[in-house]
Amino acid sequence: MKASLRAFRALLSVVFSDRHTGACFIFLAILCLACMFAEFFAPYPFAEQNLAIGASAPCAEHIFGTDILGRDVFTRILYGGRISFAVGFAATAVAVLIGACYGMVSALSPRRVDSAMMRLVDIAYALPFTILVILLMIIFGRSLWLIFVAIGAVEWLTMARIVRGMTLDIKSRQFVLASEALGQGFWGIMRLHILPNLIGTILVCATLTVPSVMLLESFLSFLGLGVQAPLPSWGTLVKEGAEYMLDAPWMLVFPAFFFSATLYCLNRVGAKLSAADLRRFSK
Amino acid sequence: MIRYVLRRIICAVPVFFIIITAVFFMVRFVPGGPFDRERQLSPETLAALNAYYGLDDSLPVQYLRFLKNLSHGDLGPSYKYQNRSVSELVREKAKVSLKLGGAALAIALVAGLACGAVSAMGRGRLSSALDAASLAGICLPAFVVGPVLIWIFSLKLGWFNAMGWRETSDIVLPSITLALFYAAWISKLFKDSEARELAKDYSRTARAKGESAMRVAAEASKSALSPVVSYLAPAAAGMLTGSFVVESIFNIPGLGKFFISSALDSDYTMIMGCVMVYAAFIICFNILADIALALLNPRVAKELGVRK
Numbered sequence: 001m002k003a004s005l006r007a008f009r010a011l012l013s014v015v016f017s018d019r020h021t022g023a024c025f026i027f028l029a030i031l032c033l034a035c036m037f038a039e040f041f042a043p044y045p046f047a048e049q050n051l052a053i054g055a056s057a058p059c060a061e062h063i064f065g066t067d068i069l070g071r072d073v074f075t076r077i078l079y080g081g082r083i084s085f086a087v088g089f090a091a092t093a094v095a096v097l098i099g100a101c102y103g104m105v106s107a108l109s110p111r112r113v114d115s116a117m118m119r120l121v122d123i124a125y126a127l128p129f130t131i132l133v134i135l136l137m138i139i140f141g142r143s144l145w146l147i148f149v150a151i152g153a154v155e156w157l158t159m160a161r162i163v164r165g166m167t168l169d170i171k172s173r174q175f176v177l178a179s180e181a182l183g184q185g186f187w188g189i190m191r192l193h194i195l196p197n198l199i200g201t202i203l204v205c206a207t208l209t210v211p212s213v214m215l216l217e218s219f220l221s222f223l224g225l226g227v228q229a230p231l232p233s234w235g236t237l238v239k240e241g242a243e244y245m246l247d248a249p250w251m252l253v254f255p256a257f258f259f260s261a262t263l264y265c266l267n268r269v270g271a272k273l274s275a276a277d278l279r280r281f282s283k
Numbered sequence: 284m285i286r287y288v289l290r291r292i293i294c295a296v297p298v299f300f301i302i303i304t305a306v307f308f309m310v311r312f313v314p315g316g317p318f319d320r321e322r323q324l325s326p327e328t329l330a331a332l333n334a335y336y337g338l339d340d341s342l343p344v345q346y347l348r349f350l351k352n353l354s355h356g357d358l359g360p361s362y363k364y365q366n367r368s369v370s371e372l373v374r375e376k377a378k379v380s381l382k383l384g385g386a387a388l389a390i391a392l393v394a395g396l397a398c399g400a401v402s403a404m405g406r407g408r409l410s411s412a413l414d415a416a417s418l419a420g421i422c423l424p425a426f427v428v429g430p431v432l433i434w435i436f437s438l439k440l441g442w443f444n445a446m447g448w449r450e451t452s453d454i455v456l457p458s459i460t461l462a463l464f465y466a467a468w469i470s471k472l473f474k475d476s477e478a479r480e481l482a483k484d485y486s487r488t489a490r491a492k493g494e495s496a497m498r499v500a501a502e503a504s505k506s507a508l509s510p511v512v513s514y515l516a517p518a519a520a521g522m523l524t525g526s527f528v529v530e531s532i533f534n535i536p537g538l539g540k541f542f543i544s545s546a547l548d549s550d551y552t553m554i555m556g557c558v559m560v561y562a563a564f565i566i567c568f569n570i571l572a573d574i575a576l577a578l579l580n581p582r583v584a585k586e587l588g589v590r591k
Contacts (some may be wrong), residue, residue: 123298125517125569134527135309135554138546215424219528222426223543235426242430242532246438256427264421271418 007199014276021272024265025091031262035081064254073237073251078176080232084259087147087233094152095213096206099159100198106160118164121157126186137225144227148221151213159205163198170181170197208270211263218259234259286571288574295566302562303555307346310546310554318362336362349555358559359552363545369556373538377560379448380525380537383461386454387522390462395469396511402470403477403507404500414474420467429460429532446534457533461526465518477507509576516572520565 016022034041064073071083106117136150170176177191184192220226221235234255241252318324318332323573333339337348344494352359395417402413436456437445443456480486489499525539538557545553 066556123301132306133307134543136544211422214470218426222424222574223527223531238424242426245430245434252427252430258420259424260419260427263424264419267421 007196007203010200011203011273014273018272020087021268023114024268028262028265028269031081031258032085034260035078038075038078038082041078064250073254076232076237077234077255080234080237080255081262083144083227083231083233084214084217084262087144087151088210089152089216090148091155091213091217092209094148095123095155095159095209096202097204098152099156100163100202102156103160103163103165104167104194104198106182107164107171114164118161121160123201124157133220134223136222147217147226151216154216155209155213159202159209162201162205165196166201167194170194204270204273207266207273211266211270214259214263236258284574284577287577288570291570291573295570299559299562303559304346306558307349307555308342310477310549310551311342336360353415356568358556361550361553363548363550363553369552372541372553373560376536376538376541377524380530380539381523383454383458383529383535383537384412384519384523384525386458387461387465388519389550390458391465391469391518391522392506392515394462395466396473398470399473400476400500400504402474403481404496413470417467417470417474420463421471423463423475425464425526425528426532428463429457429529432456432460433532448533449456453533453535457529457535460532461522461529465522468514468518472506472510472514473507476510477504480504506580508579512575512579516568517565520561520568524561524564 007197015025064077102117102121106114109117133150133154136146137274170193176189179189179193217226217233218235218238221233226235227233238252238259241248241255245252318329324332328432330339340348349359356370357403358373361367361369361372364372398413398417402410404415405413433445433456436442443452444450447453477500481500483503486499486503489502490496525537525542527539527543529535530537530540531543538560542557542561543555
């Protein structure tokens with residue numbers, strides 16, 4: 001717990017070490033909170049229709065305009081963001097859980113088992129994953145939980161590889177060997193040395209997984225396999241916007257901007273973190 | 284080298300079979316069958332159809348028959364498009380996707396590598412502008428880029444058709460849309476690793492001895508290309524077998540769009556056909572990528588057990 005707190009603080013100090021990345025982080029934090037508490041910030045309920053006004057341009061009552069059914073675009077962006085963020089974080093959590101466990105077990109197993117487990121990951125890389133996710137969505141229907149699990153089950157591979165590499169590296173370091181020689185047991189070494197040293201890597205890898213998960217979710221929504229109407233997600237909002245972009249460009253511009261900006265910020269923060277020296281985080 | 288390649292190809296065969304077996308059984312769990320229509324067919328017709336296509340046999344029997352037909356290259360008839368075989372349809376669609384994907388791959392490679400190289404060798408403004416551009420490219424999903432390109436180039440400027448696949452120029456907008464994301468990734472990967480190589484001692488020594496910047500960069504790029512090559516394998520397979528999103532934005536009759544519709548229609552044989560094409564591509568490209576990596580880097584060759 002203490003180690004993760006320390007790691008978190010160290011991550012923050014890296015993020016705020018340059019202005020651009022800091023701004024990205026603040027943007028993300030504000031947007032995330034606004035989406036999470038969408039009920040308070042959104043001026044209208046997300047499915048409230050107003051057919052009388054139809055798709056109207058941005059004005060004082062509807063700052064980002066309304067969509068074809070007269071629903072407030074700003075409201076829908078907030079609610080859509082909630083879905084997109086939820087999928088992003090939950091699916092990443094699934095991926096982290098599977099990937100980190102798999103990677104650690106593989107690294108700590110005997111050589112034979114380790115190489116067999118890694119061969120399996122190599123094979124899994126060759127599977128047509130996009131197709132599998134699409135098939136899963138079609139087979140089991142479009143439930144939000146399934147989106148989490150299906151995407152998470154696809155994204156864990158890279159995480160497993162990185163965590164395995166790091167664990168092997170830490171395991172062979174002298175302080176671990178010394179601790180072992182002093183009689184520290186397996187779980188003690190895990191708790192004292194391996195886990196605390198892994199946290200930084202895992203956090204960084206997770207930050208970079210979130211945007212790719214969100215992108216995958218939006219592709220599914222775009223293809224009509226994501227969340228179900230009237231619940232919006234950024235993918236569906238952009239899709240609707242693209243359909244009416246000639247008559248109501250604001251329906252495309254605002255959701256697309258928020259979606260792309262979020263991805264940009266997440267990638268930016270992740271890149272900054274991974275460029276920094278990770279070992280530092282735990283100490 | 285030849286032994287290594289042969290070993291990889293032999294290893295790829297079981298992977299391919301695992302994939303098609305998994306998909307074969309997966310699609311059978313989908314509720315609904317290929318003959319569900321808006322208007323319910325009479326039970327007799329349905330039974331006759333199922334019997335005709337052999338869908339009333341047990342699953343293992345169907346699977347064995349599928350393998351037997353596959354062994355002489357017969358993928359069976361399509362359930363949705365009557366009187367057409369899957370291989371014929373897949374070939375027709377794949378031709379379109381290959382053309383589009385090939386163009387996109389070329390654009391992505393040229394633009395990505397050029398951007399990455401300039402960004403790695405340059406300093407200051409230009410370099411960070413290119414970095415930001417490639418990061419932005421990663422964050423702009425195809426379904427944002429596509430509509431915007433249509434808006435600018437077909438609706439405002441009128442240079443290209445907004446949609447469809449009839450004229451030669453119809454390839455321009457979709458291939459750019461498809462290529463952008465990959466170009467951005469390639470640029471980012473290449474820039475990162477090239478910059479790392481250029482900072483190493485051997486590059487510095489070469490510069491100190493008076494080699495031109497170009498030659499130093501060329502030498503460094505030998506090892507800097509590795510991450511790009513391993514990224515290219517799945518990327519190229521993805522581009523060449525058709526992007527679901529780009530094809531549906533531009534309404535192109537390619538493999539990607541076709542796969543989605545066949546999956547939604549439970550057109551079993553067609554799903555298998557599409558999956559097999561994709562799996563074959565990705566497996567081949569992975570092997571090619573590993574060979575290329577071994578050629579680029581002797582240390583990797585040793586790790587892979589390649590003997591010259």
